[in-house]
Every structure is written in C-alpha cells, then in structure tokens.
Amino acid sequence: MPPKNPQSQFIQSLDRGLTILNSVAHSKQPVSLKEIADLLDIDRSSAFRLAHTLRRRGFLSCPPGKKDYVLGSSMWTLSRQYDWSNMLVKVAHPELKLLATQINETAHLAIREGKSALFIDSVHATHVIAVAGQTGELVPLYCTAHGKALLADAEEEDLRGQFGSGPLRRYTKSTITSIKALSKECSGIRRRGFATDESEYGPEMRCLAAPIRITDDLIVGSIGISAPASRFSKDMYPAYGEKVCRVADRIGEFLSNTEAKS
Amino acid sequence: MPPKNPQSQFIQSLDRGLTILNSVAHSKQPVSLKEIADLLDIDRSSAFRLAHTLRRRGFLSCPPGKKDYVLGSSMWTLSRQYDWSNMLVKVAHPELKLLATQINETAHLAIREGKSALFIDSVHATHVIAVAGQTGELVPLYCTAHGKALLADAEEEDLRGQFGSGPLRRYTKSTITSIKALSKECSGIRRRGFATDESEYGPEMRCLAAPIRITDDLIVGSIGISAPASRFSKDMYPAYGEKVCRVADRIGEFLSNTEAKS
DNA sequence: CGCTATGTTGCATTTTACGCAGCAACTCTG
DNA sequence: CAGAGTTGCTGCGTAAAATGCAACATAGCG
Secondary structure (H helix, E strand, O other), X not given: OOOOOHHHHOOHHHHHHHHHHHHHHHOOOOEOHHHHHHHHOOOHHHHHHHXXXXXXXXXXXXXXXXXXXXXXXXXXXXXXXXXXXXXHHHHHHHHHHHHHHHHOOEEEEEEEEOXXXXXXXXXXXXXXXXXXXXXXXXXXXXXXXXXXXXXXXXXXXXXHHHHOOOOOOOOOOOOOOOHHHHHHHHHHHHHHXXXXXEOOOOOXXXXXXXXXXXXXXXXXXXXXXXXXXXXXXXXXXXXXXXXXXXXXXXXXXXXXXXXXXX | OOOOOHHXXXXXXXXXXXXXXXXXXXXOOOEOHHHHHHHHOOOHXXXXXXXXXXXXXXXXXXXXXXXXXXXXXHHHHHHHHOOHHXXXXXXXXXXXXXXXXXXXXEEEEEEEEOOEEEEEEEEOOOOOOOOOOOOOOEEEOOOOHHHHHHHOOOOHHHHHHHHOOOOOOOOOOOOOOOHHHHHHHHHHHHHHOOEEEEOOOXXXXXXXXXXXXXXXXXXXXXXXXXXXXXOOOHHHHHHHHHHHHHHHHHHHHHHHOOOOXX
C-alpha cells in the first residue's frame, strides 16, 4: 500500500542542501549567499547555515578571499573515486546482450575518455564474451559512430575548443575533417537520435550508435552495433537505429533513477 | 571574535546526508540501509528517510531490483558539468606566476586527461603569457615529469590496468618502458614529493613537477618547471623540488578548503 | 563619511526530524 | 515448512533541531 503521508519521508534541510549543491554546480559564476537564500525562499541566516555545513564538509568552497561559493573538493573526490564505468557496465550489460542477440551482430558499450572513445564492454553475435573483441580499445571521437554519439550535444565552438581549429586527421576517404562538417553531423545525430560510421575510421565497417543520457540530458556513454558493410547496408539504419535508441534510453532511465520498479 | 556557539551553525541532518554520500562513494560495494544506520549510529527509520531524500534527488540510486544504494546520476551530472580545470587555473595561476619569477624558468600546470597529461596553463620566465607555449598540449603520462606526478599514487596493478601489460613506447634512450620500473619510479615520487623528467620524452629538456593533492590525497593536477638541460642541472633538484612541492601543497590547501584565511 | 547590501551570530519559537513501535517481506536454519 | 531473526518501511508523539527575527559586523559605493 502506498504511504499515507509521503511527505513525512522527506528531510527538508537535506533536500535544501542538495538544491544548493545543484544550483552551484549548474551556475557558471560563483554563487553568493543571497542568491541561495532567494532561490530557496528562506532567510539569509538559514541559507548561511546550510552553506556553512556544506563548506565544512568540503562540498562547497570559497575562492580565496571571496565570500562566494563554488563546488568544493569533496565533490571532486567523490566523482573521481567512484567507478562510474563499472556501474554503467553492470546496468547496461543485460541490454547489450539483448541487443546483440536481437540483431545478431556485435554490440558495444563506450564512454568518453579524453579525446577518445573507450570501449568498455561488448557482446558478440553468437556468444557472450566479456573481455574480448574491441573492449579496452581507444578510437577517435570524430570519426566513429560511438565517438560521434558521445559528441552529439557539442556545439561548433565546443568542438573547436576541443579539437583546435585546424583540420582533423584523415583516416579514410569518408573521414570528416572539418569542424564545421562535424558540427553539422552532430546536429543531425541530435535530430535522428543515433550516429553512424560510414567507414570513416576503418574500412569496410559500418557502425551505428546512440548516446546514453541521464538526467539533464548529460551524455555518459554510448551503445551501438557494428558489422561488416557487406552484411549491414544503409537500408537497415532506420530499423536498427530505433532499436538502439530505445535500448540507450532504457539504460539512461535505469541510471537516472530507478524508482525501483520491478 | 569567534562565534560563542559554533555548533549552532551546523545542520545535523544535512551533515548526516553528506556523510552518507561520502561513505557510499568510498565503498566498493553497494551500501545497505543497515550499514548507513550503523555508521551514523541512528535508527533505521532515520537512515531510511535520509537515504530516501538523497535518492529522490538523484544523489543516490538503487540498482534495479536491489535495495542497496549506489551513487546516483546527480553526482555524475554535477561532477561533469562543472569546469574543474577552470577553477584549478584560477587558484593556481598566481602561484604559477610566483614560481616562474622566483626560479626564472617556465612553469606549467597540468591535469590528467585520459591516458595523457594536458597542460592547462603556463607562465614563461620573462613575461606572463596566458595562452601560449605548451598550453593545450597533450603529453604521455609515463615519460614526463607532469605525467608521472599525476600517476604518483598508482600501484603496479593500477598501472598495468591502465597501460596494459606490454612494453611502453620508447621515445628516447632514457624512456621508462616497463611497468615495473614505472611503479618503482612512482614510489620514489611519493617519497621525494616530486617527479623529474630526464629527457625521457623530448631530448635536451629537464622538467620537475609535483602532484597537487586535495583532501583524501587525491591527485587533481600537477605543477612544475621546465628548462633546457644546459641551464637546469641535476644539482638543482633538491632546491627546486622543495620550492615546487611547497607551491603544490599550498594550491592543494586552497582547493581543499579555504577556511577563508586572508 | 554615511548608506545600503550582504555576511554572520544570538536567541526564542515551533516546525521538523528523531526514535520507538509495529508491520511486511525476505532469509536462515533446523 | 515452520518459526525465529533480519532488514526495509511507515505512523505517531515528543524532544530536539532548524528556522526566522533582530542585531551586529563588514564591505562596497556614491
């Protein structure tokens, strides 16, 4: 039976503290105490005590001399020490398996690492193989389906900041070498929901991948399928694309919350 | 005057919530409700309400089906959306400048990015240059002073996991090519406090760098100086090393808290 | 040098979070 | 399979803890 009074399970002050963390993290400028108080619609003194607690615990920090708040070292520590990729693998592996068997081609899971995409899990068509195939391999971001899926939300200026303004290295005839073209490709991926690789990195290989998004649309990984071009024609893009997108969305939902429904 | 009652500025439930976040983040396994209750020495019901609040806000999450807690997507979002390197640059730049003028050689600031070290700021000997020199450059981790400083806390098995078991690529005669030697080098860096580069990557260049550590000893960046070997002999290591270490420590302290002293 | 805006502390009030008790689901264990 | 022991979850009365207010402190500004 559902709880009669669901509100009683809410700790107000903790909730408020988390709201503060969120707003500080999303703000590009340091946040003043007044802004916090206004945001939560509480007295300045209460805001002060909440912020003070967060600071003492290292979750917030004040730039030397200033009295504004920025994220503190604890957030740094927490996010780094935690093995996100392991969690992603755990949640995604069953879905990866499902995808591979449904389509009967190799399915991959990738995350971003620096300026590359890193394959962290894969399931082959005929049999399940945990540590084999391309798992562990690093590939460029701008000329692979997984890489481009991971870049999907980047705007032209972001791309320029990350790859510089010069032309990109060409691997094959179809490699995208200009930032402008890459940016256009990204907007196409956002629209369609999935990215493809027309032998832009390695020859005679087709790949289709979709970004895995969590709350706030942040892209945390990509999932997709690869096959020799001979077995994987362009006609299959719509059908496979929809399948892959659906799987990616489901993984994202699992990661985002899991209100623990069955 | 110091507050008469410093405890009154402390919000208990928020503090407890943060403690939960910390313990979940540091634990390798998912954490059960009972463990949380025991840790904080509070009733299970209170622990439940705290954890429940954290979960509804996305800071914790339950693996599908299970009732244990792991870090949630909000932590993911927060840590990624925040521009850490920008913050590091802001805090470290004055110190970098000081270091460069004191020693009168180029000083660099670097962070880890994937399997490389990325230079994010530099100050040249004679003049301050914000966006020039090696800023933006990626260099290998295992054969540069900055890279090795960033790796300092890694144990042999970590290194093996990150670089594979094969030999490392050789750039010069003095490049370290075995994981075992690299591990030994790391323990030396931990002992001394700083790393050096004996022309292991590029020729005729010496470099000395120290890791920047925040709370829990997590390494978040490195700071160091570079010079042609002709001007920078081995004799200078102790003196320069101590200087660089002191600067690195101060930056770490600034980042870790800033109890806002002057 | 006032004046306002913001940060910080003490204190009285009452909201809020706590522990207790009890139920439900699940796991051992014989 | 029964019964005992864990653990997760909810309702409720109470006490403690968080809140808002007022006052003080400090910084920025004209």
